[in-house]
Amino acid sequence: MTEDIAQKIEGFFNQYRSRSYGKGQILILNGDGTDHVYHLVKGRVKVYDVTYRGDEIILNVFKPPAFFPMSLAINNVQNPYVYEAETDITIHQAPSEEVIDFLRANPDVLYDLLSRLYRGVDGLLGRMAHLMGGSARSRVLYELLVECRRLGTRRADGSCVVDLKEADLAARAGLTRETVSREMRKLINQSFVEVTRKGIVVYDMRAIQEKLNAGL
Secondary structure, eight states, X not given: OOHXXXXXXXXXXXXXXXXXXXXXXXXXXXXXXXXXXXXXEESOEEXXXXXXXXXXXXXXXXXXXXXXXXXXXXXXXXXXXXXXXXXXXXXXXXXHHHHHHXXXXXXXXXXXXXXXXXXXXXHHHHHHHHHHHOOHHHHHHHHHHHHHHHHOEEOTTSOEEEXXXXXXXXXXXXXXXXXXXXXXXXXXXXXXXXXXXXXXXXXXXXXXXXXXXXXX
């Protein structure tokens, strides 16, 4: 996203009152419709489904300056998922019709939105491929890479810190906590990752990618 587009988005949503929500608060429930679009200023929002066993499967995570749920705003359909604050968040809430008018009047912003959408679709297709044909290890490796690229904090030594626990990683990979813990222990023993109080440290993303490519 260019600085010009970021300023346009911020300028539009700043017309509307800022709201704050605590970690764990629900923005949109599955089955609900919505006539507003949320612009995320601070924090993260996760989108998830719940299986028949009660397991949480995380489908997407939004970070600033994302605005959502555009599929509901454009198509005017009911929402099938849960949108929840994964951390403390600050948002602006704008009427859907006004957001659509803003996008129509600013094709550069719309193009940027489509570009980010398709990058997200590519990520979902990659996840689907590993869910359908990969092993538990490949699913864990893939999620670690995705989280580093999207949400991780890069350090001077080339490592990446992701603010996640093993339970969060399990929800993203569609695996049980026990399976993820077992795979993480293998990676820890090989000095590829470390689990700390700040999150998961990935020491060498290139090595993780090579292991994923090799199917190890």
